[in-house]
Amino acid sequence: MTSTWVEPSNTATALLLLGRGSDPDTERGVECPGDLPAPSDPDLVARATAAKAKLGSKVFVLGHHYQRDEVIQFADVTGDSFKLAREAAARPDAEYIVFCGVHFMAESADILTTDSQRVILPDLAAGCSMADMAVLGQVEATWDTLTELGIAGETVPVTYMNSSADIKGFVGRNGGVVCTSSNAKRALDWAFEQGSKVLFLPDQHLGRNTAVLEMGLSLDDCVLYDPHKPGGGLTPEQLRDAKMILWRGHCSVHGRFTLDSVNDVRERVPEVNVLVHPECRHEVVTAADYVGSTEYIIKTIEAAPAGSAWALGTELNLVRRLALAHPDKQIMFLDKAVCYCSTMNRIDLPHLVWALEELVAGRVVNQITVDTDTAHHARVALDQMLALPGADTPPPTVS
Secondary structure (H helix, E strand, C coil): CCCCCCCCECCHHHHHHCCCCCCCCCCCCCCCCCCCCCCCCCCHHHHHHHHHHHHHHHEEEEEECCCCHHHHCCCCEEECHHHHHHHHHCCCCCCEEEEECCHHHHHHHHHHCCCCCEEECCCCCCCCHHHHCCCHHHHHHHHHHHHHCCCHHHEEEEEECCCCHHHHHHHHHCCCEEECCCCHHHHHHHHHHHCCEEEEECCHHHHHHHHHHHCCCCHHHEEEECCCCHHHHCCHHHHHHCCEEEECCCCCCHHHCCHHHHHHHHHHCCCCEEEECCCCCHHHHHHCCEECCHHHHHHHHHHCCCCCEEEEECCHHHHHHHHHHCCCCEEEECCCECCCCCCHHHCCHHHHHHHHHHHHCCCCCCEECCCHHHHHHHHHHHHHHHCCCCCCCCCCCCC
16 A cells, blocks of 8 residues: 655755755754765665674664654664663663664663663764753752742652753752653652642643643643743742642744644544644643654554544654554644754764764764763662553554
């Protein structure tokens, strides 16, 4: 059966993210020591294959679901950020962990792996805009504000996996927990058993959607803390009354989907199922038919019946891959325009080839390390997450 996939329309930004253009004023990146292969090199696939074969069991390549296909083909394991970090930890004999993802993911892998393993990020410019929205100094200043108001003692910090090691370490030092998009409810249930308030970092949408749609809290129970404003832009009374103090952060990809996107696809496609990630805005999530993590989205599409139609509100590389893997279903992108994770797309085949060939030559490049104290406290928060009861939500049955 021929795939029904239709590529969303390109934009200047999308072409730039695919490497089909350059903008020296905004695309600064990180220079690689040595020679980076040209994207036009016809031997890139052969070079990557050869370098990986030479390294053998010494190297373990991780590929996040949002990576380009040209990179994913060389991954030993694909998955979301936490799954990949745990997979790295389960390979203690692999000397090199090449993480095709973004910076915070590589940090988590370094925290969970042994001291003898080295975690490598092929391009150091592959960061995460959401993670960068919560800086340790800002979070510590926020905690000082809560302390001055006398409410820090009843507030439990919870950070999304999509945060820096510094923020995970802060949470661990202050009795909190890390969560993923699939176990956020369990993490919040645990947090509210420890205190009466939660400081949720750094994604406001995941925190709000989980609290309101899964836990029965109201929107009035949630306040939005802006670290760039005195007191977060909130009054002492608002902070004292709130149950969920949401950090003003968001995902640049999932945050772009709108209610208009949902309404438009329902008008164009009869009986379409709208499936979105919980990092989407509250009004988008409430208008969708299904909501879940990246793994949930994949499992839902795999379990869906032939002939069903799906509009997916998540990163485009994943949506395209699912559409091509399931040609018996009509799978489309929720938005009409191309939308990639710009920093995830910095990991391309030339950077992967360069990193692997440097390892073959005995040179370790772009190693990601987390200092011992931060790693210890971040591990405390991660271990608390692993101790949470319950299991991930299974995909729905679609008829």
